[in-house]
Amino acid sequence: xxxxxxxxxxxxxxxxxxxxxxxxxxxxxxxxxxxxxxxxxxxxxxxxxxxxxxxxxxxxxxxxxxxxxxxxxxxxxxxxxxxxxxxxxxxxxxxxxxx
Amino acid sequence: xxxxxxxxxxxxxxxxxxxxxxxxxxxxxxxxxxxxxxxxxxxxxxxxxxxxxxxxxxxxxxxxxxxxxxxxxxxxxxxxxxxxxxxxxxxxxxxxxxxxxxxxxxxxxxxxxxxxxxxxxxxxxxxxxxxxxxxxxxxxxxxxxxxxxxxxxxxxxxxxxxxxxxxxxxxxxxxxxxxxxxxxxxxxxxxxxxxxxxxxxxxxxxxxxxxxxxxxxxxxxxxxxxxxxxxxxxxx
Numbered sequence: 001x002x003x004x005x006x007x008x009x010x011x012x013x014x015x016x017x018x019x020x021x022x023x024x025x026x027x028x029x030x031x032x033x034x035x036x037x038x039x040x041x042x043x044x045x046x047x048x049x050x051x052x053x054x055x056x057x058x059x060x061x062x063x064x065x066x067x068x069x070x071x072x073x074x075x076x077x078x079x080x081x082x083x084x085x086x087x088x089x090x091x092x093x094x095x096x097x098x099x
Numbered sequence: 100x101x102x103x104x105x106x107x108x109x110x111x112x113x114x115x116x117x118x119x120x121x122x123x124x125x126x127x128x129x130x131x132x133x134x135x136x137x138x139x140x141x142x143x144x145x146x147x148x149x150x151x152x153x154x155x156x157x158x159x160x161x162x163x164x165x166x167x168x169x170x171x172x173x174x175x176x177x178x179x180x181x182x183x184x185x186x187x188x189x190x191x192x193x194x195x196x197x198x199x200x201x202x203x204x205x206x207x208x209x210x211x212x213x214x215x216x217x218x219x220x221x222x223x224x225x226x227x228x229x230x231x232x233x234x235x236x237x238x239x240x241x242x243x244x245x246x247x248x249x250x251x252x253x254x255x256x257x258x259x260x261x262x263x264x265x266x267x268x269x270x271x272x273x274x275x276x277x278x279x280x281x282x283x284x285x286x287x288x289x290x291x292x293x294x295x296x297x298x299x300x301x302x303x304x305x306x307x308x309x310x311x312x313x314x315x316x317x318x319x320x321x322x323x324x325x326x327x328x329x330x331x332x333x334x335x
Contacts, residue, residue: 002145010173011148014165014182015155021186022214025193026207037329044293044325045195045318046223047284049188050216051294052317053160054277055301056310065271072275076282082123084282088275093268 064095110234117238120225124217125246127276128159130269132247135162136254142169149255153248157213159273161185162251164310187315192219199226202233213240220280292328297321 058069072088079087132153139149144166156162161182193211196219202210210233218239222231284290301317 003147003151004145004172006172006175007144007148008151010165010175010178011152011155013175013179014152014161017179017182018156018158018161018186018189019212021183021189022193022211023208024190025195026197026204026211028190029194029197037326040289040329041322041326042195044289044322045191046220047281047290048293048297048321048325049191049314049318050220050277050281051297051321052301052314053188053216054274055298055317056305056313057271057274058278059298059302060306065274068271069274069278072278073282076279077286080123081276081279082126084279085123085127085272085275088278089268089272092271092275096268 062099064092064099067095067099068092110232113232113234114238116225117235118242120221121218121239121242124221124276125242127272128217128243128246129250130267131159131273132250133254133257134269135159135166136251136256137258138163139166139169139251140255140258142166143171144169144255146252146255150248150252153251154244156182157215157244157247158182158186159215159247160314184312185310185314188318189214191318192216196222196226196231199223200231200233200236202236206233210236210240213244215243217276217280218243220283224283289325289328293321293325296324 054069057065059066068088068091071091072084075087076084135153136146136149139152139162140146144152152162152165164181164185165178192214196214197207200207200210200222213236218236221239222236225231225235281294297317297320300320301313304316305313
């Protein structure tokens with residue numbers, strides 16, 4: 001069990017910054033009363049954020065990943081979450097071997 | 100155990116619902132956590148340091164980004180800034196979820212320490228039908244936090260024994276998991292426009308500018324697109 005001082009400080013800095021981002025929304029939400037288009041924009045936050053995180057991997061890594069992402073998306077509307085993940089992993093392995 | 104107490108019964112039911120919802124995420128996150136630990140160990144981090152980082156930071160995206168560029172000694176300010184850029188999405192997520200959870204302010208300050216993309220997405224989906232209770236959130240948070248900390252530490256200990264993660268497709272599990280979570284938000288016209296714009300902008304920014312800028316820019320573009328697209332069908 002070894003702990004490097006600089007590494008621990010870096011970890012603590014990352015942890016503090018992350019916690020601040022996690023609770024900052026609490027202080028913003030109280031001032032939000034939304035209707036109409038503003039509400040639609042607010043409701044769009046979850047899918048917009050999730051898509052942005054994975055878009056580079058899904059779209060610009062290669063054909064295997066892009067096709068596997070498309071297959072996974074089709075499966076996602078028909079299968080439970082775990083089966084969707086299984087379809088994604090199996091199809092990316094198969095496509096990487098084929099392409 | 101007092102089965103007649105309606106509060107404890109409903110709390111237990113909420114916790115069971117939380118565990119049921121988070122179970123597939125835990126299984127998908129297991130190889131991802133081990134992958135993180137193995138990469139971190141290969142960059143010179145000890146298992147104790149990996150355990151500390153996963154327990155305290157508890158944010159997969161930021162941790163992968165940090166370890167991707169890991170040098171010794173660690174550049175503290177650069178790591179903190181990259182972490183902020185990647186996790187800035189938590190601000191939007193917390194603001195969106197806050198009115199939907201049945202908790203006091205102090206409870207929220209503790210509970211939101213455990214915000215993850217997955218627990219948050221599942222809670223948002225549950226909030227479409229019912230309020231998110233403390234018991235539901237606590238069960239998911241504890242399960243996912245324990246899972247992530249243990250699996251990444253295990254990955255650091257086992258290290259190179261795991262072999263090439265790409266061969267097993269484990270690196271794609273994270274992407275597939277997110278696609279499944281996104282599908283949970285339906286396919287209304289506004290949602291489809293949001294997804295398309297966010298994906299396009301994030302991919303372009305990642306390609307031409309680089310990580311981690313793609314997360315904030317893609318998300319903001321998708322949100323703006325939803326604002327514009329909704330104008331046709333939502334009359335305030």
